[in-house]
Amino acid sequence: MSFARPARCVFCSFSRGVSAGTRVPSRQFHPSPTQFTDRKPRFANFKARDGKTLEELSRNMKPEHFQPYTEKEKTALKEEYTPSQLAAIEAGEAAIDPKDMAEQFALRKDPMRLHYIDDFSTIEPGVDKHVRAPKSNSDYNATLKTDEDFIDDFARFFAELPSEATAADWVRFTETLRLTRGKEENELNPHSALVPDLFSPGESLSGKTKLAEVFETAEESFGRKEEITEAMKRLVQSTGYTPLQIASLSTKVLVSHSVVNQTRLGKVRRMYCLSIAGNGNGLLGIGEAKSEEASDAVTQSKYRAIRNMQPIPRYESRTIFGDVKGKVGAVELRLMTRPPGFGLRCQHLIYEMCRAAGIHDLAARVDRSRNPMNTVKAAYEALMSQRNPEDIARARGRKMVDVRKVYYSGRY
Numbered sequence: 001m002s003f004a005r006p007a008r009c010v011f012c013s014f015s016r017g018v019s020a021g022t023r024v025p026s027r028q029f030h031p032s033p034t035q036f037t038d039r040k041p042r043f044a045n046f047k048a049r050d051g052k053t054l055e056e057l058s059r060n061m062k063p064e065h066f067q068p069y070t071e072k073e074k075t076a077l078k079e080e081y082t083p084s085q086l087a088a089i090e091a092g093e094a095a096i097d098p099k100d101m102a103e104q105f106a107l108r109k110d111p112m113r114l115h116y117i118d119d120f121s122t123i124e125p126g127v128d129k130h131v132r133a134p135k136s137n138s139d140y141n142a143t144l145k146t147d148e149d150f151i152d153d154f155a156r157f158f159a160e161l162p163s164e165a166t167a168a169d170w171v172r173f174t175e176t177l178r179l180t181r182g183k184e185e186n187e188l189n190p191h192s193a194l195v196p197d198l199f200s201p202g203e204s205l206s207g208k209t210k211l212a213e214v215f216e217t218a219e220e221s222f223g224r225k226e227e228i229t230e231a232m233k234r235l236v237q238s239t240g241y242t243p244l245q246i247a248s249l250s251t252k253v254l255v256s257h258s259v260v261n262q263t264r265l266g267k268v269r270r271m272y273c274l275s276i277a278g279n280g281n282g283l284l285g286i287g288e289a290k291s292e293e294a295s296d297a298v299t300q301s302k303y304r305a306i307r308n309m310q311p312i313p314r315y316e317s318r319t320i321f322g323d324v325k326g327k328v329g330a331v332e333l334r335l336m337t338r339p340p341g342f343g344l345r346c347q348h349l350i351y352e353m354c355r356a357a358g359i360h361d362l363a364a365r366v367d368r369s370r371n372p373m374n375t376v377k378a379a380y381e382a383l384m385s386q387r388n389p390e391d392i393a394r395a396r397g398r399k400m401v402d403v404r405k406v407y408y409s410g411r412y
Contacts, residue, residue: 061105063098133191142182153177235303250356251277251302254349255372259290273297274373277305278356282317285309286380312357313386316340319361321389326382330369335382338363350379357383 069077069090077086145153157173180187228236228243236243255274260267271294278284287304291297315321319337326333335350338361344351346364349372354362366375393400 061102063102066098066101068093133185133189135191137183137185137189138191139183139186142180142186145179145181149181231299231303235306238307241306246306249277249279249306251275251305252352252356253298253301254352254376256294256298271297273301274376275301275305276353276356276376277302277309278353278358279309280356280358282311282314282358283309284312284353284357284380284383286376310384312359312383313388314357314359317358319359320383321386324382324385326378326380326385328378328381329371329374331366331371331374331378332368333364333366333375333378333382335379336363336365337361347375349375353379353383 074086077089081089161169178184178187232243232246235241235246239246253273253275255272257272258269259272260269262268270290270292272288272290273294274286274288275298276284276286285305285308287301287306287308289297289300289304291300313321315337318340320335321337323334323336326335333350335346338345340361342361342363344354344360344362346354346362347366350362350364350366353376354360364379389400
């Protein structure tokens with residue numbers, strides 16, 4: 001220790017309050033600091049918790065704490081589950097001894113333990129068991145079509161094309177066009193080890209929703225309130241979205257400034273706009289536009305952002321897959337994944353992009369230049385450069401299983 005340091009700094013560590021939080025590397029998933037009983041509340045109108053930690057709860061857990069469902073709880077469960085599902089739940093809980101539950105209710109201390117505590121049943125619950133296609137659909141001798149095969153398919157299509165052809169005929173041809181030669185089931189319904197989605201489009205726990213009727217009703221109200229312009233019609237035709245779906249998208253202008261072009265007739269001033277668009281559930285796009293009128297530039301940039309929307313890979317529908325980097329011009333930035341509840345701690349431009357894409361936990365660091373236009377483009381490039389672990393597993397011929405979705409922080 002240096003003798004130039006004042007004496008009061010030598011003893012300051014003894015008088016300073018000890019931090020309640022454990023020292024955990026910032027790059028790991030970790031919970032908030034433990035709240036103790038002697039901690040003063042931050043706000044006077046909020047009472048502090050009883051201060052019990054999960055270790056104390058697991059230490060005092062007894063079989064008497066696991067009681068069967070009451071009549072009131074059964075009535076509430078009947079509103080959410082069918083009688084067969086409720087019977088399966090009761091049979092499953094009856095098969096587990098409360099003594100085993102009390103013994104196994106504890107924090108994991110093995111090297112593979114989790115660094116944060118969370119309710120894993122609320123994060124994309126899934127069952128790694130699904131109906132597979134029969135193995136007879138597989139055709140190991142199937143090959144990709146050659147250029148001559150595709151030429152024959154197009155020639156057959158134009159030969160059988162009716163005199164009054166419509167766009168529906170072309171769509172039907174592209175949807176039924178095969179890319180391989182061999183058994184048809186091998187391409188249309190192959191045998192796969194990937195887990196499908198739990199719900200189909202428009203399907204929920206309460207049943208299927210008639211989306212077409214909802215969109216038709218909304219389109220009628222949309223048409224009565226606001227006139228559809230020619231630009232909106234072209235956008236609907238190019239994207240396939242309905243006016244209601246376009247209105248529900250989140251759009252925002254992030255960069256807006258004037259630009260001047262020097263010509264022999266003088267300076268021509270125009271407005272430049274850079275906008276983003278997203279649905280808040282994994283889609284994000286950026287668009288640029290210039291116009292003499294500011295309103296036209298804003299509209300064109302938003303419509304181009306909607307056309308350019310691309311799916312953004314998201315881990316647990318809240319953060320990104322690992323740390324990624326992006327570079328455009330002199331702007332270099334790094335996006336870092338973060339645990340649940342961390343929030344968005346980044347630049348305001350990246351913050352708006354994450355909100356539009358449906359990313360809730362992320363940290364970012366922008367190095368070198370802070371040019372707003374290049375920052376947005378670099379962040380979009382970084383988000384699109386993520387590597388999906390499912391694609392890596394599929395390329396290696398392996399199956400990826402997220403143990404946190406399967407074991408739910410079990411003890412063993």
